[in-house]
Amino acid sequence: MEILKVVLLAVALLGVGMLGMALRIVFLKGGKFPNTHVGGNAHLKKNGVYCATTQDKLAQRDARKELQFKKMNLITDTEAGK
Structure with a gap:
C-alpha cells in the first residue's frame, strides 16, 4: 500500500x-x-x-584548408630511365 501512495504522489507531481x-x-x-x-x-x-556535430564540421573544414597539395609532377618512363 505504501508503494501505491509513492507512485500516485509521483504521478501527481x-x-x-x-x-x-x-x-x-x-x-x-x-x-x-x-x-x-x-x-x-x-x-x-x-x-x-x-x-559536437558543429564542432566536428568546423574541425573538418579547418583540416581541409590545411591540406593544400603542391603542384605534382609526374615522372614519365623516359625520364625515369635516364
Missing part, C-alpha cells in the same frame, strides 16, 4: 509540472518550449562552444 509548462506555453505571448540545445545558448556561443 509530474502532472502538475506538465500542466504548468502547458499553461505557460498557452498563455504567454510567443510561448514556446525553451531551447535547451547547446547551439541555442548565447553565452556558450559567445565563448566559442558549439554542439
